[in-house]
Amino acid sequence: MSTRKTFLRFGSVSDRVGLKKSAIYKRITEGTFPAPIKLSARCSVWDESSIDAWIQRQIDAAQSAGGSK
Secondary structure, rough: OOOOOOOOOOHHHHHOOOOOOOHHHHHHHHOOOOHHHHHHHHOEEEEEHHHHHHHHHHHHHHHHHHOOO
16 A cells, blocks of 8 residues: 655645744744745645644643643
């Protein structure tokens, strides 16, 4: 069985993680958010699995810090 990869455009990424453009790019610069994949001069996308993994890390960190479960 093959695993199908999906690309997400910026709007989808922002909606999924609940962050605005400046917050996402600040975290990319800090190395705490997945960097986009440049497909062309005007097109950047994110691998959906990298965004899903980032979301899961945020959940895990909140739970280990005593956040809600």
